[in-house]
Amino acid sequence: MAKDSKLILDPLADNNPITIQVLGICSALAITAELEASIVMSISVLFVLGVGNVVISLMRNIIPSKIRIIVQLIVVATLVIIVDLILKAFAYELSKTLSVFVGLIITNCIIMGRFEAFALGNGPWRSFLDGIGNALGYGIILVIVGFFRELLGSGTLLGFPVLGDPIEKTGLYALGYENNGFMLLSPMALIVVGIIIWVQRTRNKDLIED
Amino acid sequence: MAVNTEKNSYTVIFAIGMVVIVGVILAGLFSWTKPMITQNEEIEKQQNILYAMGVNENDESSAVFVSTEVASKEFASNIKEQMVITVDANGKMLKSQTRDEYMAENNNKEPYLIDIKKQKSNAKSGEPRQLPLFIGEKDGKKIYVAPIYGKGLWDAIWGYVAMDKDMVVQGAYFDHKGETPGLGANIKQRFFMDDFYGEHLLTDAGVFKGITVAKGNADPKNENKTDNEVDAIAGATITGDGVTAMIKSDLKLYVPYFKSLKN
Numbered sequence: 040m041a042k043d044s045k046l047i048l049d050p051l052a053d054n055n056p057i058t059i060q061v062l063g064i065c066s067a068l069a070i071t072a073e074l075e076a077s078i079v080m081s082i083s084v085l086f087v088l089g090v091g092n093v094v095i096s097l098m099r100n101i102i103p104s105k106i107r108i109i110v111q112l113i114v115v116a117t118l119v120i121i122v123d124l125i126l127k128a129f130a131y132e133l134s135k136t137l138s139v140f141v142g143l144i145i146t147n148c149i150i151m152g153r154f155e156a157f158a159l160g161n162g163p164w165r166s167f168l169d170g171i172g173n174a175l176g177y178g179i180i181l182v183i184v185g186f187f188r189e190l191l192g193s194g195t196l197l198g199f200p201v202l203g204d205p206i207e208k209t210g211l212y213a214l215g216y217e218n219n220g221f222m223l224l225s226p227m228a229l230i231v232v233g234i235i236i237w238v239q240r241t242r243n244k245d246l247i248e249d
Numbered sequence: 250m251a252v253n254t255e256k257n258s259y260t261v262i263f264a265i266g267m268v269v270i271v272g273v274i275l276a277g278l279f280s281w282t283k284p285m286i287t288q289n290e291e292i293e294k295q296q297n298i299l300y301a302m303g304v305n306e307n308d309e310s311s312a313v314f315v316s317t318e319v320a321s322k323e324f325a326s327n328i329k330e331q332m333v334i335t336v337d338a339n340g341k342m343l344k345s346q347t348r349d350e351y352m353a354e355n356n357n358k359e360p361y362l363i364d365i366k367k368q369k370s371n372a373k374s375g376e377p378r379q380l381p382l383f384i385g386e387k388d389g390k391k392i393y394v395a396p397i398y399g400k401g402l403w404d405a406i407w408g409y410v411a412m413d414k415d416m417v418v419q420g421a422y423f424d425h426k427g428e429t430p431g432l433g434a435n436i437k438q439r440f441f442m443d444d445f446y447g448e449h450l451l452t453d454a455g456v457f458k459g460i461t462v463a464k465g466n467a468d469p470k471n472e473n474k475t476d477n478e479v480d481a482i483a484g485a486t487i488t489g490d491g492v493t494a495m496i497k498s499d500l501k502l503y504v505p506y507f508k509s510l511k512n
Contacts, residue, residue, distance in 0.1 A: 072431025103260040117271050128282035131289040139427045206469055223484035
C-alpha cells in the first residue's frame with residue numbers, strides 16, 4: 040500500500056509527535072542535556088513503541104474498552120521490565136546506561152498516545168510502521184535539542200570537546216567565548232523546542248492553527 | 250463466535266487473565282535471570298573497589314573497569330584484607346574483624362557484599378553498624394578503600410573512596426541509580442571523579458572535614474588539594490550536595506580506625 044510510507048514519513052515532519060502533537064515533552068526536557076542520552080533514549084523508545092504497537096494491535100479485538108488504558112500501561116511496563124531484566128543478565132554494562140531511562144519510557148505519553156490513537160484501530164504491520172515513524176520523529180527532535188544543548192552548554196559533542204578547553208582557554212575560549220551554563224537547565228530545552236516549532240511553522244504555513 | 254467485549258464479566262475475566270499471564274512471565278523471567286544478575290552485581294562491586302584504588306583500564310578520557318573476566322582474580326590479588334569495623338550508633342568503635350573472623354560469624358559472606366544501605370538504617374535505629382574497609386597495596390603504599398552511600402536528587406547514589414593512612418584520597422568511584430543524564434549522572438565521569446585524587450579529608454590540624462563539592466570555589470583546575478573542596482558540576486547542585494553529604498557522614502566513621510593506625 041502506498042499509504043504505508045506516509046506512516047513513517049508523516050511523524051518526521053508535518054505530524055511530529057513533539058512539535059505538532061506536543062507529546063513526550065517531559066522526556067524532551069529531562070534528558071537532552073547531552074547528545075548521547077538523547078540518542079540512547081530515542082533508540083529505547085523506538086524499540087518499545089515498535090514492539091508495543093504490534094502487541095496492542097494483535098490484542099485490539101479482545102481488549103475490553105473499559106480497561107484499555109490499564110491494559111496498555113501493563114503492556115508497556117511489562118515490555119520495559121523484560122528488556123531491563125534480560126539486559127541486566129546478559130549485557131550488564133548496557134543495562135547500567137539504560138537504567139535511568141526505564142522510568143521515563145514507561146511514562147512517555149507518546150507511547151500511550153500511539154497505542155490509543157493508532158494501534159487499537161489498525162493491523163499489526165501498519166501499527167509497527169506507525170510506531171517506528173513516531174519514534175523516529177521523536178528521536179529527531181531529541182537529537183536536535185541534545186546537539187544544541189550539549190554544544191552551547193558544555194562545548195562538547197558526545198563528550199568530545201569541540202570548541203576547545205574552557206579551563207586552559209584554547210580554541211574558541213581563547214577569543215573570550217564562554218559556555219552558557221543555562222543551556223544545561225531544562226527551561227532551555229523548552230526554548231529550543233519552541234524555536235524548532237517556530238522554524239517548522241514558518242516553512243509550512245498549513246501547520247499554523249487559527 | 251464473537252465475544253462481547255463490553256460485558257462486565259468479560260472485563261473481569263480479561264483483567265484476571267492478563268494479570269496471571271503477565272505475572273507468570275515476569276516471575277519466571279526474574280527467577281531465571283536472578284543468579285546471573287547477582288553474579289553481575291558482585292563483579293561490579295569488585296570492579297568498583299578496584300577502580301577506586303586505581304586498578305582500572307582508563308583510557309585518555311573515559312572510565313574503564315578491569316574486564317569482567319579478570320575482575321575476581323584481580324580483586325583477590327589486589328585486595329589483601331577486607332576488614333569489618335563495628336561502630337555503635339554514636340560512631341564509637343566497638344570491634345574490628347578480619348575477613349576470616351567476619352566470614353566465620355556470617356555464613357561465609359564476603360565483607361565486600363555488606364549492604365551499606367541496610368547498615369545505614371541500622372545505625373539510624375540505634376543499632377551497631379558494620380563498616381567494611383578494603384585494604385590493598387599499590388606502589389608499595391597501603392591503600393584503604395571505604396564504601397559510601399547516600400541520596401542524590403532522584404534516587405540513591407553511592408561510591409568507593411580510596412585513601413592512604415593519612416586520609417588523603419587516592420581515588421574515588423561514584424555511581425547512581427537514577428540521576429539526570431547529562432547533569433547529576435556525570436558524577437561517574439572521569440572529569441568529576443579525578444578531581445578527588447589527592448584531596449585531603451582531614452584539616453592540617455588533623456580534624457575530619459570531608460570534601461565539599463563546591464560551586465564557584467575559584468579553583469576550577471583543582472590545584473589546591475588541601476582546601477577540602479572540589480569543583481561542582483553545573484546544573485547538578487543537589488546531586489553534588491549528596492556526594493558531599495555521603496563523604497562527610499560515612500567516611501567520618503572511619504576516623505577512629507585511621508587514628509588507631511598511628512598509635
